[in-house]
Amino acid sequence: MSRSDVLVDADWVQAHLDDPGVVLVEVDEDTSAYEKGHIRGAVRIDWKTELQDPVRRDFVDKTGFQNLLSEKGIAGDDLIILYGGNNNWFAAYAYWYFRLYGHQNVKLLDGGRKKWELDSRELVEAVPSRPKTDYVAQEQDLSIRAFRDEVVEAISTKNLVDVRSPDEFSGKLLAPAHLPQEQAQRGGHIPTARNIPWSKAANDDGTFKSDDELQELYEEAGVDLSKPTIAYCRIGERSSHTWFALHELLGLPDVKNYDGSWTEYGSLVGVPIELGDAK
Amino acid sequence: MSDSCGAPTQTASLPATVDLANEAVIQGTVVREGAPVPGAYARLLDATGEFTGEVVTSDEGVFRFFAAPGDWTIRVLAPGGVSIDSQVTAETGEVAKLEVAI
Known part of the structure; x- marks a missing residue:
């Protein structure tokens, strides 16, 4: 495995923003950052309310994960690019989580939101609408x-x-x-x-x-x-x-x-x- | 107990749930030509230069850390390659205040 299999830089993301089959996902705990501005075309996942079980201390189960990704309009063969605030903590967590449920084609934006902001790159408020998919997850890879x-x-x-x-x-x-x-x-x-x-x-x-x-x-x-x-x-x-x-x-x-x-x-x-x- | 480790939204005054008597607070404002700078990154480094925490400044340019008593460095990052270090000493029961001009 090489670095480019798991990590992309901001220039790569800028150049592939409009590629079909590439889905940018911003993952944060404080999702107000997304509302103020996000990378064009990015959908958001709320680390707290969407990835955690609301009652028990655990993750959403396989069915919950399938429903979440289907609602977000993400397909099993999409290349997911994850990024977020807090030095990509929550994006890295989501990366691990996506791998746990068997999504192989996923990468992190190196530096996440901070690097993108410090580079003064474009952030937009428009929320994309993606058609619902029928996402199928695997059993957790323990x-x-x-x-x-x-x-x-x-x-x-x-x-x-x-x-x-x-x-x-x-x-x-x-x-x-x-x-x-x-x-x-x-x-x-x-x-x-x-x-x-x-x-x-x-x-x-x-x-x-x-x-x-x-x-x-x-x-x-x-x-x-x-x-x-x-x-x-x-x-x-x-x-x-x-x-x-x-x-x-x-x-x-x-x-x-x-x-x-x-x-x-x-x-x-x-x-x-x-x-x-x-x- | 906070159920996350993420940096909370920075506010101008201490959250009401915080008992200052038990905390060594470091609080500051990032300004450019006298105006507050939102969206800058404030990093807290310990006495050995080790990274301890990072928050994003609020609309009022405010950042805040709940540190331990002792000497700390605040490093402010902003677009355009800005990186400015300031020294500050925290004490329990006190709010150590500073202003960082970029």
Whole structure:
């Protein structure tokens, strides 16, 4: 797999905006960004209301995913280009999610919304209308999704990559610094995890670092790239960004995203927690 | 508990649910020739230069972080290759304020 199989740059998107069979999808948590302006022709997916089950803490099921993509006018053989705010966190999460449900022809816009804006490229308010499709999803590919028991078993045996900020990792903060800090669960990290913040995989403008830089980053932090790896953060969207770097850009065969992440692990009764720096 | 990690829409005043006594807030405004700049990117870097958070400035040019006490750098990015660093110190129970002119 090469970088161009999974990532496109802003120039490519600009040149292919009107191609049939190419569907731009903006994925955000705060969808007001889309309303103020989005890349021409892009449809939107709301990370919170459209990809999450409204009752249980889980994803929409296969039928729900089929209905969502059909409503958005996306066909199984369309090339989906995902982008979004927050350095593509939610777009990377959607990428992982689309892969989970078997959509193969999907790529990320490198740098996402931020790079597009910093380049002063065109944003429009017009919402496209796409005819409804009859989308068929696959069963979830659980080779890329980790659950809690597997994570506990991975302590000392697999790579655990904690992609939160150093202060969240050490237990000093319980959430990213742009959010208020009151939380119910315990602080800290999963024992034997390495702390490689997601942001180290990205440049200031939100684009991914080169393959050589990425490889050096993880190896220097003590990740054995020949072993299976589980990435986690607080709720699984920043770790989707790192899952993308490890599985899609570096092409490592066995990388899972633990979407339960710290809000689940830090609330489990009886599991081991480590405080401070990586041991 | 916030059920997402995404940056919330930035507002001019602290959200009513926040108890400032427990928070070390850093808040600022991005301005160009005295006028607020919406849509700029404010990045919070810790004392070692490590990235900690990023928000987009509001229509009033406002950005805000809930940091830990200590020294921080705010890096403001805007179209045209603008990248400006400012130093700020946060204390619990206080709002550390700054204005960044680009």
